[in-house]
Amino acid sequence: MKYIDEFRDKGLARRLAETIAAEAHPGRDYRLMEFCGGHTHAIFRYGVQHLMPPNLRFIHGPGCPVCVLPMARIDHAIALATQHAVTLCTYGDLMRVPASERKSLLKAKADGADIRMIYSTQDVLRIARDNPDRQVVFFAIGFETTTPPTAVAVKTARAEGLTNFSVFCNHVLTPSALQTILSTAGPDGVQLDGILGPSHVSTLIGSRPYRFVAEQFGVPVVIAGFEPLDVMQSALMLVRQLNEGRCEVENQYTRAVSEEGNRKAQDLIEEVFRIRPEFEWRGLGFLPNSALALADAYADLDAEQRFPVEIAPAKEIKGCECPAILRGVKTPTECKLFGNPCTPDNPMGSCMVSSEGACAAYWSYGRFRATSTQPPALMLD
Amino acid sequence: MCLAIPARITSIDVAADTAKVALGPVCKEISLALIEDAAVGDYVLVHVGYALNKISEEEAQRTLELIAEMGLLEEELELEPESEPTSATAGTGDQR
Numbered sequence: 001m002k003y004i005d006e007f008r009d010k011g012l013a014r015r016l017a018e019t020i021a022a023e024a025h026p027g028r029d030y031r032l033m034e035f036c037g038g039h040t041h042a043i044f045r046y047g048v049q050h051l052m053p054p055n056l057r058f059i060h061g062p063g064c065p066v067c068v069l070p071m072a073r074i075d076h077a078i079a080l081a082t083q084h085a086v087t088l089c090t091y092g093d094l095m096r097v098p099a100s101e102r103k104s105l106l107k108a109k110a111d112g113a114d115i116r117m118i119y120s121t122q123d124v125l126r127i128a129r130d131n132p133d134r135q136v137v138f139f140a141i142g143f144e145t146t147t148p149p150t151a152v153a154v155k156t157a158r159a160e161g162l163t164n165f166s167v168f169c170n171h172v173l174t175p176s177a178l179q180t181i182l183s184t185a186g187p188d189g190v191q192l193d194g195i196l197g198p199s200h201v202s203t204l205i206g207s208r209p210y211r212f213v214a215e216q217f218g219v220p221v222v223i224a225g226f227e228p229l230d231v232m233q234s235a236l237m238l239v240r241q242l243n244e245g246r247c248e249v250e251n252q253y254t255r256a257v258s259e260e261g262n263r264k265a266q267d268l269i270e271e272v273f274r275i276r277p278e279f280e281w282r283g284l285g286f287l288p289n290s291a292l293a294l295a296d297a298y299a300d301l302d303a304e305q306r307f308p309v310e311i312a313p314a315k316e317i318k319g320c321e322c323p324a325i326l327r328g329v330k331t332p333t334e335c336k337l338f339g340n341p342c343t344p345d346n347p348m349g350s351c352m353v354s355s356e357g358a359c360a361a362y363w364s365y366g367r368f369r370a371t372s373t374q375p376p377a378l379m380l381d
Numbered sequence: 382m383c384l385a386i387p388a389r390i391t392s393i394d395v396a397a398d399t400a401k402v403a404l405g406p407v408c409k410e411i412s413l414a415l416i417e418d419a420a421v422g423d424y425v426l427v428h429v430g431y432a433l434n435k436i437s438e439e440e441a442q443r444t445l446e447l448i449a450e451m452g453l454l455e456e457e458l459e460l461e462p463e464s465e466p467t468s469a470t471a472g473t474g475d476q477r
Contacts, residue, residue, distance in 0.1 A: 001388035001405050003424060003436055006445055015452025038384055091429070120430025122412060145385065149431045152414045200385045203426060203434040225444075226384070233448050255440040256426055262434055265415045356384075 003255070005226030008046070016232045017051040024239055029055040031191050032238055033328060035178060036198040037064030037356025038226045038267075046228040048235075056235065059190060060358040062177050063198060063282060064327040065142045066093045067171075067350045067357045070280045071090035071314035073170055075100035077139045079309035080168060081105075081113040086307065087131065087170075088115045089124045091146075097353050121153035122165035128157070128165040128323040137303045141170040146201040149293065151272040154298055165305040169293050172279065174201050175209050176290035177289035181216040181327065190328035194238035196231065199253055206261025210249045218247050225253040234282075272298055282350060283326030292304045322349035325358050332362040339363065385428035387436055392422050402427060 020161040024030060034040055040060045043049055046059075062068050073095055080090040086103070095106045095117060109115040118124055121138065137157050137170055139187035140150045152168060157165040178195070185192050197210055202223045208220045220241040234252040241248060251257055272295055279291030286366065294302045321335035321340075342348040344360050351357035355364070388402035388409070398413045402425065412431045413419050425432035 001387070002389070002440060006441075012448055012452055016448060019451055019453075107447075120412070122430055145428055145433065148413075150414050151430050152412065152431070198431060200426065200428060203385075230444075231432060233444070233451060252444070255437045256434050262415065264417060265433070268415070312443055360443055 004227065006076065007225065007229045009165040009229065012229055013046075013051065013232060019101065020051075020056065020232065020236050020239060021053045021351070023236065023243065024053045024056055025243060026055065026241075028055065030193055030235075030239055030242060031059055032056065032194045032196055032235060033059040033061045033181070033190070033192050034196040034224075035061035035063040035181075035230070036069065037358075038199060038203070039063070039196055039224065039231060040358055040361050041356050042226055042228055044361035046231075046381065047365075048228055048231050050234065052235065056239070057330045058196075059192065060325070060331075060361075061181065061328060062281070063143065063174070063197075063201075064095055064326075064351070064354055064356040064358075065146070065172065066354040067322065067326055068172065068177070068281045068283065069094075069097065069141055069170060069350065070183075070282045071099055071316060074105065075103075075311045075314055076304075076309060077168060078103060078108045078113070079311050080103065080137055080139075080303060081108055081115055083309050084135070084307040085114070086135040088113070088137050088139055089118045089127060089128060089142070090115070090183070091119075091329045092117045092262060093318065093354050094139065094154060096347060097350050098347060100319065101136070105233040108221055121149045125156055125160075125162065125165065128162050130159075134165060135164050135166070136306075137166050137168055137307070139168045139170070140301045141172075143172060143174050143198070143201050144269070145198075146186065147171045147273070148204065148262075148268050148295060151265075151268040152270050154181070154301055155268070157301060158298065163197075166301045166306050169273070171273070171292040172281070173275075173290055173292070174198060174205070175212070176287050176301055177284065178210075178213060180284050180287055180290075182219060183334065184327070185217075192219055192328075193242055195219055195221045196234050196238070197221045197249075199224060199256070199264075200228045202251075202253065202257045202261070202365075204262050204265050206253045207249055207259050208258060208261075214247045214249050220247045221249045223249070223251045223253050223257055223258070236333075250260055271295065281326075283323035317348045321350045322359070325351050325380060332359040385417055387424050389425045390419060390425060390432075391420060391425050393419060400425075400432065402432075455457040 143276035161232045220233040273292040274295045347353045351359040388404045424436040
């Protein structure tokens, strides 16, 4: 398909790999964090890591909304569905994320709660219109990419006077997480030389919000597309910045990302949401100004205010290393639970649930190659 | 979660602010609430039922040309100043 196939060209990938190997200085390390789970997935799916020289390593960041959502928020959502008997709608990614006591939305649904998987916020509005006698709650998660569709639904519900629609809001902000990762980087944290910036988050927020990474932390950024050639070209751009002693925000994904981003979507977000003083992230703790709640003008559509719940403190799975993996300080294979019993079919931690989670990527594409001396074939077919 | 797929707009319903898009062999209705000036034939990034942004044909072509150029090693550039980079023509919408 157009804009996909041409960015998976095997011959070009091989040649790019040769250039990267030729230009990477053997005497230094290139530790590049791909912030976004979409990049993690692409790196593993297409074997990009194996095309890189040994001193260029990708470090997996926390850019997977399902992975960073703390267990307490899943517990809260289950409580909404069971204590208030609402119709809870959410994206499929969330259905199998472990909650406390080995529960999940899927298990709560099997136990009789009305929990529905939707593709678009338009589906939630449709369910609310078709069921005027039921309260319909949208369990909203995601970074800036997924936030504007929630804003559209909120504004539509207000315009139509849909009084049985509300939002359980868990939208989070990319720059805040980057700030935390970089603030804790160093000898005791993750060691970083460069950042691969998010693809689709950046189509919305633009390239400007990443300036602080270069200016405040002295770490170069390249905003990268999600296809394998995009990732490889971006890695080469970072290698060149580091070799030349430059520290800039560069944009590889120019076909979809501008400096200012999507103003229409940004205005919507500004109107419909307010910034929370703090919000809990799995692995990163409570981060200031890192998430969104509905603005005061739309507070009557806030499910947290409309349906108060009582939940016990969340109980994390013993031995699960998702928090350290999300910070980039451990790899999935360093977790005692990895592979036994934690697999995509039996996820114990959030990073094994989403295909964008580092653990799921390791299990699905990299488990047997982690120690292999044989480079695998380039998987672009 | 942030995955978005490039799709071509095949028709637009101005009143509903929606469009039909072709995703390979699949046809889907999406919302145009987040973008402006969409036209039939435009490629957009589709995410959870919404067009997030338009894709620039010119920029895509420029990126591919740059990738092809980057894939040429220094010595090749010196040896073959007239050589054409590896073919990287923009897709023609071929179905897989």
